Amino acid sequence: MIPASFDYVVPRTLQEAVAELVQHGQEAKVLAGGHSLIPLMKLRLSTPSFLVDIGRIENLNYIREDDGHIVIGALTTHHDIELSELLKQKLPLLTSAASQIGDPQVRNRGTIGGASAHADPNGDFPACLLALDAEFTVVGPKGERSIAAKDFFVDTFTSSLEPNEILREIRIATPPPGSRGTYLKFSRRSQDWAIVAVAAQVRVTGHEVTQVAVGLTGMGSRPLRASGVEQALRGKAGHDDELRQAAERAAEGTDPPQDLNGSPDYRHHLARVLTRRALEQVTAHH
């Protein structure tokens, strides 16, 4: 279908964009890459009367290291993340996830900020950012504030962004040496949303797993941390049987949906299998 009619504005600065949001209130929606919002509008499932296209605001597309943090601008595309040398070195979890999102067209248009603010429980970045304890810097009428990932993703398609706030930047503490990460995604076709996916970030120091974080995609109405797995593995040597036992706890406390792609039972099972495989991958050769 053709979207319902709407007005459209292209602000040049974040401040202008926020002012537009303030002025138009609930009627307004922020448009970034458009890969989630536009399909919804074409189905007339979403009928905002005002679109604030932030796509031409300068200096929102960057990946850099700054004072012990990797910082990523909200308009950075999946493609730029996939190919970033800095991220390949320091945050391979993100490059691994980016490379599995949609197809090249989607990755060229879609942005990490848009994907985060959209808060799709089957999206790939939210579980990664949750596992990485990312901080979301958001701009609103009263200035900037920072939201921790665990507080950012609230529910299906719901983040803790206020309607008049815009995500500006994502900050992740640079993982210390010896850290490794990977994203394992299970879907029926290569370009689909995940049925279940696992984001694993692990640091092995000497013969000890000193840091472990596991994020889950598709296991509830928002991305989840598999804290049982983390608890079970932290401080262990990372032997195969330890990984296996830890991974068995991957589905604890999750409440995955029953939908066309799978039953809760199957998703529980997938979470365990994928977690074990992800852990095996990031602890191999230690």
Added chain:
Amino acid sequence: MAVSQLIGASIKRREDPELVTGSGDFVDDRSQTALAYLYVVRSTQAHARIDAIETSRAKEASGVLAIWTGKDLMSEFQSPLPVTTSFVPEKKYPNHYPIASDRVRYVGEPVAVVVASSKAAAEDAAERLDIRYQPLPPVLDIEAALKKDAPVLHDDIGSNIAYDVKRTGGDIEAAFRDADVRIKQRIIQQRLIPVAVEGRGVVADYKKFAKTLTVTSSTQIPHFVKIWLGVILGIPESNVRVIAPDVGGGFGSKIRVYPEEILVALASRRLDRPVKWTEDRNENMKATHHGRSQIWDVEIAAKRDGRLLGVRATQYLDLGGYCSQFGTFQAIALLIAQGPYKLPAFDGRGVGVYTNRTPTDAYRGAGRPEATHLIERVMDLVAQEIGMDPVEVRRKNFIAPSEQPFTNLLGLTYDSGDYRITLDKVLELVDYPKFRKEQAEARKRGKYLGIGFCTYLEICGLGPSVATTAAAGIGFWGMSVVNLHFTGKATVIIGSSPHGQGHETTFAQIVANELGLPLEDIDVVHGDTAIGPMGMDTYGSRSASVDGTAVYLSSVKVREKARKIAAHLLEAAEADIVYEDGKAFVKGTPSKAVTIQEITGAAFQPHRLPPDMEGGMEATTFFNPPNFVWPFGAHVAVVEIDGETGATRVVRYVAVDDCGTRINPMVVDGQLHGGIAQGIGQALFEEALYDETGQLRTGTLVDYMIPTAPDLPSFETAATVTPSPTNPLGVKGIGEAGTIASSVAVINAIVDALSPFGVKDVDMPATPEKIWHLMNRNGGTKR
């Protein structure tokens, strides 16, 4: 000679009303009247009475030209939509009009049309319609439709059963009496959505004074659409022109006369301006017909040595809310379920039912994938039961070449084929013994490899006029005109209407081959009934063997005329003329040749022709084939299953097809690649699902999973060539073979892979979760 009374009568000039009212169509009038856009408002209910449709608020919306409901339009229809009387002649079907007026029977059925100055305005106005339904209990699947107390869709039919027919041959009682093994199996042919890359679309332009209607439609069947537009709207067939321009795929989904073709034409006639409608993907998913949607109950009788004795099979076919034009074609499966095998007895029953879902009709293969799936599962079920290699079971049962032409149990006669040759070749290509070793090794490592065979036989080439009249109620044939212009360039008009098959290339090759014309001098024209008024269009892998033969025969006629003219020009006897590479010369003196271009030039200058010859270089052929054509082949799928997750990949796919003479092997490969992908789609990914209220749950391409390139292996194709004796080109058909063979090859491979778990069959689509359940249902061998 009697002189007609009309000759000599002063009849009023029909040209005048248009001219005297200033409505003529002179050069300077050629600025197209602005298109109006039509939007079809569709039922949101699976089964309901329409209580009221309130249009006044929508009519006030900006840009709206007209809004009509079914009640407003019903008096305009002089006939319901067509339903072929054939394939299952003894069926009950309701009058189905292009738009519902008092009751809806599937989600997506048209209930109103909005015409506006833009597409957006039409869609905006449509949202302001207030439609009040009184819901009726929906019938959601075949089994529900058959229940005694099921709600009845069509009161005048009195039940949901459209037909219940037998198709039998041989002594089935004896077969089961003599059997060593008896196997029962239910096979589900899930409901599929054809998903052509281009959806449907119609532009209609009715001219008031001339009373002519021009309809441009994304259709496979412009000639049928022309006839039925005339019948339904009461316009003489000669005043209707239908154009199928570039058509972005069909797969059978554009094989019928659709409600929208009638509605858009009607809107143009009522508004006296051109009107356009194009469906979006959401409409395409629910309003364009679906395919398959069948349940098969099968009983097999066989000997322990692998010989098949008999098959009992009931095909339950879900027709959807109405009987579509070729909705019952799929029952042809019962006539050909025997496949390439010697089967002593077949006891077939076909039951067609109505459900509150989108109507079904032909989808690539149409009846033949279902028949092939049946008999090829039968082969593997027998093999598994008696512990014999599935290849051996097939060999034991193949019809021998010495038995050709072979008449099957239902009276159809196969034209040719040694079915062993494609199987031999495919076995060599896959290195079967090596695979079995790898399979055993992989199992030790928790990897489940499987190999699946399909040795199919297919009926193509509709068709012999007598046979198709008996089965289809109408005699089919092929048609061509080969017409050389003054300078020796050719226009070739064909009766088929391609939508991706490459006829412009392959049919030009046929003409070039016979006449020696350069390929670029041959223009193949199709899909415009003003240029080629008669044709039987494109479906069922018929075009090469039927219209292609007609093209060949017209080319031969033109060549023979060219030889006669050459003889006259060269002052030689016709018998001494040699025609080669576009030149004619007297035997032995090729240096004194006349070219086809020179000969054609002479053909348009009567003084240069033999005295008794008419001018022109044109030939028309209506070709009635003596039989169907029967391509065959052997396909092998190799799958790898993740023992933990059930994820299944087709890692190798090898196809050896015998479609007779290959006019263009690259085009043949293209047809195979697309077809195999679609068959794998059915095996692994695709299924149209409805919820408990009859809403389509898989209404987008996110939920309805067609396979994409990374989900498929690189296909390996090879050929054997057994020319068909049915036509002089020796061609058979290849448009559907890939689909017919591949879904069952993949399912057989999955069952083979899962044999350590005692699995005997897998429902399609074989999703990872289904396979995970199969591996774990008896405790499995969980790692």
